[in-house]
Amino acid sequence: MKTTYAQKVYADAEARAPWEKEFLQAVREVLTSIEPALPDNPQYEANAILERLVEPDRQIKFRVAWVDDAGRTQVNRGYRFEFNNAIGPYKGGLRFHSSVTASILKFLGFEQVFKNSLTGLWMGGGKGGSDFDTHGKSDGEVMRFCQAFMTELYRHIGPDTDVPAGDIGVGGREVGYMYGQYKRIRNEFTGVLTGKGLAFGGSLARTEATGYGLLYYTDEVLKTMMNDSFDGKTVSISGSGNVSIFAAEKTMELGGRVHVLSDSSGYVYDPEGIDLDLIKEIKLVRRGRISDYAKERKGAEYVEGKKVWERPCDIALPCATQNEIEEADAKELIKNGVKLVTEGANMPSTPEAIEAFRSSGVVFGPGKASNAGGVAVSGLEMSQDSQRLAWTFEEVDTRLQGIMKKIVADSLAASNRYGMGNDLLNGANIAGFERVANAMIDQGVY
Ligand code: NDP
Ligand code: 2IT
Numbered sequence: 001m002k003t004t005y006a007q008k009v010y011a012d013a014e015a016r017a018p019w020e021k022e023f024l025q026a027v028r029e030v031l032t033s034i035e036p037a038l039p040d041n042p043q044y045e046a047n048a049i050l051e052r053l054v055e056p057d058r059q060i061k062f063r064v065a066w067v068d069d070a071g072r073t074q075v076n077r078g079y080r081f082e083f084n085n086a087i088g089p090y091k092g093g094l095r096f097h098s099s100v101t102a103s104i105l106k107f108l109g110f111e112q113v114f115k116n117s118l119t120g121l122w123m124g125g126g127k128g129g130s131d132f133d134t135h136g137k138s139d140g141e142v143m144r145f146c147q148a149f150m151t152e153l154y155r156h157i158g159p160d161t162d163v164p165a166g167d168i169g170v171g172g173r174e175v176g177y178m179y180g181q182y183k184r185i186r187n188e189f190t191g192v193l194t195g196k197g198l199a200f201g202g203s204l205a206r207t208e209a210t211g212y213g214l215l216y217y218t219d220e221v222l223k224t225m226m227n228d229s230f231d232g233k234t235v236s237i238s239g240s241g242n243v244s245i246f247a248a249e250k251t252m253e254l255g256g257r258v259h260v261l262s263d264s265s266g267y268v269y270d271p272e273g274i275d276l277d278l279i280k281e282i283k284l285v286r287r288g289r290i291s292d293y294a295k296e297r298k299g300a301e302y303v304e305g306k307k308v309w310e311r312p313c314d315i316a317l318p319c320a321t322q323n324e325i326e327e328a329d330a331k332e333l334i335k336n337g338v339k340l341v342t343e344g345a346n347m348p349s350t351p352e353a354i355e356a357f358r359s360s361g362v363v364f365g366p367g368k369a370s371n372a373g374g375v376a377v378s379g380l381e382m383s384q385d386s387q388r389l390a391w392t393f394e395e396v397d398t399r400l401q402g403i404m405k406k407i408v409a410d411s412l413a414a415s416n417r418y419g420m421g422n423d424l425l426n427g428a429n430i431a432g433f434e435r436v437a438n439a440m441i442d443q444g445v446y
Helices: 005-016 021-037 042-046 049-053 104-119 139-158 172-186 206-226 242-253 277-287 291-296 327-335 351-359 375-385 392-416 423-444
Strands: 057-066 073-084 088-096 127-130 161-163 234-239 261-264 265-269 301-304 315-317 341-343 363-365
Touching: 005 021, 005 049, 005 234, 021 104, 021 351, 021 423, 049 423, 057 139, 073 088, 073 104, 073 139, 073 161, 088 104, 088 172, 088 375, 104 127, 104 375, 104 392, 104 423, 127 139, 127 161, 139 172, 139 265, 161 375, 206 242, 206 315, 206 327, 206 341, 206 375, 206 392, 234 242, 234 261, 242 277, 265 291, 277 291, 277 392, 291 301, 327 351, 363 423, 375 392, 392 423
Parallel strands: 088 127, 088 161, 234 315, 315 341, 341 363
Antiparallel strands: 057 073, 073 127, 261 265, 265 301
């Protein structure tokens, strides 16, 4: 059989760096999805669009040296992948976690290009971070690390160049410290980071945006594709960080029941339904572990070393990390009757898990569409910063709802245009790709 254009680009990417496992996984998914759109559009191959898309514009790697509370000098690695700026400044989060590798940040930067395109806003794609682990560090240590990280990163970013934000291990505290250091070095007050404090250019609803956006997307899928709603549904959510907590909050508001939440050590099961105030106190105020919840909440159970996917649910919302739903987890979920899986995390389902869902008729919403609410509100934060005006919570939230509904509609329109019916995965990849690819052609070879 003749090798297609997309297959050739994938094979070349793999031959160049076979060790970049997560990056290759993300590339393969996107190229497979958009393949049906390529024969009708020879301009993409003629302009080498795919070859250019799988190669970041720039990748930056640097040493981050900082002093811990005991006076010892510690060394971590810092990275920024500036992937593509065809439709706006590079935009995407920073991840601080001991598991961070170049391949993980490269896959996240690649995904971000298409996600940001789907929001309809003017944002290119990028990602960065460090193998620094915030767990167990004092505020002083986190501050000194963030200052050291920004002392190198500042020269590469700017409000019209590259605008970082949070991701795993990076929330309001870390963004604040990095913003302070950028301001100090450049002597300028600009919207160079998003997810900032409300007193210095942050947007209302940014904290809630990824979780809320995931629920707006999922609710729209339930309504338009399944003639259903959240009312009375059992919803399993993994993780217990920023995305999970606000996904749980909106699930409950929409009438769903959440009995489980997790972290990398295990999960809690609460037959009465998760007590959100207690979770917020443990995770957001005390920075504790999910196991603390079971200690403090009567009737709740902590299950060490297991995943939430072993519990029956109607809807699964993976909100922790990449590849957290493996094939066996997917099969367990299917056996227990799951009907819908939408991703709050980036690439949480392995290719085998996605295949298992899709071949059993489980509706599947890919992260780059369903979790785009976070970066969408980051884009709205950039607009407010440029105007030097803050919008109300309702104004931002209403815009977020509109963006998430449009992502569902645009995904379905794209998949139907290429004869694939209502396919949220292929549709999201095609719709995200087309806007970037067309902009690249318009702007000439670079
Ligand atoms: P947080 O740091 O707030 O929370 C991360 C959660 O995931 C924690 O419960 C953490 O547990 C768990 N987790 C992290 N790494 C692993 C791992 N290797 N194995 C198992 N569990 C792990 O991050 P966010 O909530 O911001 O991010 C969660 C996901 O959502 C990520 O995939 C991120 O890329 C994605 N995302 C985030 C957006 C945002 O705006 N923040 C926007 C779009 C997507 P533990 O404490 O034990 O590590
Ligand atoms: O994965 C993501 O979309 C994020 N971590 C948010 C990025 C952003 O720039 O708000």
